Amino acid sequence: MNNFKEKAVILSAEEIKRIIYRLTHQILENNSSVGEIALIGIQTRGAYLAKRVQAIVKEIEGVELPLGVLDITLYRDDLTAVDSNPTVKETQLDFDINGKIVVLIDDVLFTGRTIRAALDEIMDFGRPQKVELLVLIDRGHRELPIRADFVGKNIPTSTQETVKVCLEEVDGKDEVVIGEKI
C-alpha cells in the first residue's frame, strides 16, 4: 500500500508469536475434542495465521488439524472495491466440513462483511457443527452482528485509520502497525 502513512507499531514479532500461542491454547481449551476441529484461513494473511495455528496444535497435541483456505472475493457484497481490484485467489477446502467445529481465522476484524462472506461460502461447502472466529486484531466499527470468539488484541481505531498486519510469509516480517490513509 503506497498510500499508507505509518503511525505506530502495535505488535512486534515476538508479541505476535506469543498471541498466536495463546489463541491456539484457547481453541483447544474451548473444544474438548480436538478431532472435530478444522481450521479455515481467509486469504491471504488469515491463511498463513491458520497454518501457524495448525503447526502449534501439532506441536502441543501431536495432531494435524485439517486446514482450508477461503477466498471470499466471489461472496463479497460489492463487486468492486473503491480503489482496489481484488484478484480472485483459490479456495481450498479439501476435507469434509460436515459436523466439524470450524475455526475461521483472519488477521483483522473490522466491519464484519468479510466474515459474513466467509460464512456464506463455508455453508456452501457443508454443515459444520459450529463455526468459531479467531482474529489477530479486532479494530471495532462493526457493520454486522458479528463477534470473534478468540481475539489477539483489541485496538480502538478511528475510521480514518488503517491497521496493517505484516506476516513473515508474505511481507518478510511479523509486525502490526497502525497508520492512516493518505
Add this chain to the structure above:
Amino acid sequence: MRKSNATIAWRRKDLLDIESLSREEIELILATAESFKEVSRREIKKVPALRGKTLVNLFYEPSTRTRVSFEVAAKRLSLDVINIASETSSVKKGETLIDTGKNIEALKVDIIVVRHNYSGAAAMLARSLRVSVVNAGDGWHEHPTQALLDIFTLKEKLGAIKGLKVSIIGDIAHSRVARSNIWGLLKLGASVKVCAPKILIPAAIEEMGVTVTESLDEAIADADAVNVLRMQFERDSQDAFPKQLEYFKNFGITEERLAKLSKKIVIMHPGPINRGIEMSSAVADGPHSVILEQVTNGIAVRMAVLFLVAQANEYINPTKHFSNPKGENKV
C-alpha cells in the same frame, strides 16, 4: 501447475480479441481461471459473485459447445442467462446488429456474449453499447476465450508457455481460433508454427511472427503441442478447399505419425472433431489428447472472463448507489 503471478488490474469492460491484450492481462485471466477451476469441483458448483446480473448469449451462428460452455460458466457465477439464436430473433426481420444490441441493453442486461459470422461484429457492438461484450467468435477474426482455454490447458499440462513450441494445423485462413491462439501464444513467449495446404494459409501470416509449413511431419517433429483445427467442409465457401480424404492423407494426425516422434506431444482440438479427417479416432481418444480437459477448462476460463469484465464494467459504469468506503482493511 505453476501459479501465475498477476499484478495488474483488469480494466476492460469487454473481451473482444487477444491481439490487443497485454501479456499481463492474459496472465491475469489465466490466474483468475485457476481459482475458478476449484468452484466446479465443489458439491455446490455455484458462487454468488455475479448474482442479480444477466447475461445474454447472442448467437448468430449455430453453436452448441461454446454457448453451453458460456451458459454453464455464467450459471456457476449466479448470472441469469438468456439465449438468443439468430433463427428466433429479429435478425431475420432485418434488424441491424447495433439495434439488436441496443434493444438487449434496454432490457438492462449486463453482459452480451456474441457469436457472429462477420469479423468485427463484436467490436462494433462493444463500441455502441455500455454493457460488457464478450466475443464468442467473430467471422474469421478471433475467438479469444477458445485461445485462453487452449493456453490454460497447455499451461496445466506443460507448466509454462514460454519457450514452448506449438503447431497449429488446419484451415488457418478461415480460423478465428488460429488467430487468437497465435496472438496469445506469441505474447506468452511460445514459438508458433502453422501448417496447412497452401490455399488455407492467409496472406502475410509470417508477419504475425509465426513460421509456415505445408508438411505435417515437420509441424509435429519438434512440437511440444499441436492444436488441430476443425475443417469446416460444410462451410459454404467461395474459395478452393481440399477434399476430405486427401486432407486426412496429408494433414490428418494418426498414431503412426505420432509413433515416429521422439517425445510425447499434447494434442488439442477446439471441437467438434471430424474423426478420420483432422485426426484418427485412436488419436482423439488416445493418451496424447487433452480434448475433454479443454472442455472442462473452458468453464473456468469463461467464468474468469465474465467475472473480470463484469467487475471492470462496474468500475467504469458504477450502478450502485452506495459504496463501502470504510472497507479498505478487508473488503
Add this chain to the structure above:
Amino acid sequence: MKNLLLKNGRVIDPANNIDEVCDILVTGGKIAKVSKGIKDNADETIDATGKIIMPGIVDMHVHLREPGREDKETIATGTRAALRGGVTTMLAMPNTLCAIDCAERVRLLKDIIARTAFANVLISAAITKERCGKELTDIRKLKEEGITAISDDGSSVDSQKLMLEALIAAKKEKLTVTCHCEDISLTNNGVVNLGLTSTRLGLRGISKESEFKRVGRDIELAASANAPIHIAHVSCSESVQIIANAKQKGIRVTAETAPHYISLSEEAVFGYDTNFKMNPPLRAKADVEAIKQALRANIIDVIASDHAPHTENEKEIEFDRAEFGVIGMETELAVSITELIQAGILTWPQLVAKLTTKPAQILGINKGTLSVGADADIAIVNPEQDWLVKKEELISKSKNSPFLGRTLKGVVEYTIYLGNIAYKKTAKQ
C-alpha cells in the same frame, strides 16, 4: 451583379505562373484585374491579408448520387458541401440510379443541375450501358448532350475490346476517359488491403494486383489506340510505377489520387470502422509514401476527392456488409495542406495546380485559373488555421468521413462562384 475586390491575398494561379501578394477585382462574374494596389471601387471588399487566393477547386471525381439515391446526397447538398471545401467545379460520376448512359438521362440530370446546383457540375456518362460492361453507350450522342467525360466508375470495363473502342470513340469526341482500375477476379470479394491487415482482421483482402494489373492493361489499350487516358484513385506504389513508365514512354496518361490515400494507411481499419472502408482500400504505409512522392514527381497529376456519400444505414453495419466509399469534398483541401504542404512534399503552387489547373486541363474546360476574363471561381483560404472535423458541421447529406475527429490545417473562408460569394465561413466554424 456585384463587383468584388479581394485585397492583399497571396494569389496563386499556376496557369499564369502567379504566386504573389496582390489584389483581384471581379466584375460581371469574371476576373477583371489581377495586380497590386487595385484602387477601383467595389460593392464589397474582402481583406485577404495572410490568406491564399486560389482558383476554385476542380474536383474531377465525385458521386452526387442524384438521380436515384437522394437519401445519400443530392445535387443541391453535394454542391453546397463542395463550396465549403472550396470546390466550384466537379465532375459527377454516372453510377447513379439509373446510370447516366443515354441522352435522355443526361438531359434529366442537366435539368436537375440547372434547377438545384449551387456550383458547376459537369457530367461523366457511362462507358457501357447500365455500366454492365456489355455494350458501349452512344458516346457521340452523349457528347452532343454536353457531357465532359466517360467512365464506368465503380466498375472497370472487363472487355478489352469494349475498352479499346471506348478509348477510340472518346478520343474522337474529345472526351476524357476516367478508368476505375479493378480486376474483379483478383479482388476476391475483398474489403481491405490484402496482407497482414486482412489476415489480422479476418477479412477478405483486395490484392494490389487487382488494381495495378488493370492500370497496366488500360494504359496499354490507350497506347495502342493512341488516345489519352485518365486513371482514377491510384492507391498503390505498383500503379505509380506503371504510370511513371508509361509517361516516360510518352503515353498520354494522367492520374489522380484521393486525399485518403495520402493521409491514411491500412492500420486505420483496425477498429473495423467502416468510415475507412473504400475501394481501392487503404494500403500500406509504403504505398502512402509512394503516392505522396508520385504527386511530387508529377506522376500523379491530380487530387480528387472520390466523394462517395453513404447513409448511416449503409455504414453502421458489419464491416463486410458496409458500402465502400467516403465523403471528401469538404476536407480535401485541408487534408492536402496538412499532408503535403505541412510535410514539405509540395509547394503551394504545385498543390493548387493539382487541385485546379491540372484537372481543368485534363477535362478540357476553361476553369481552374484566375486569368483576366476567366470565370470568377475563387477560393480564399486561411492556410494556418486548424479545425476539427465534426460530424454535425458537415454539410454533405452523408457523414461518412474518415477524418471525423481529426484536426486539419487550412480553412476555406470564402468560396466565390461566378463572381458571387457562394460560401462564407461562419464564426462558429
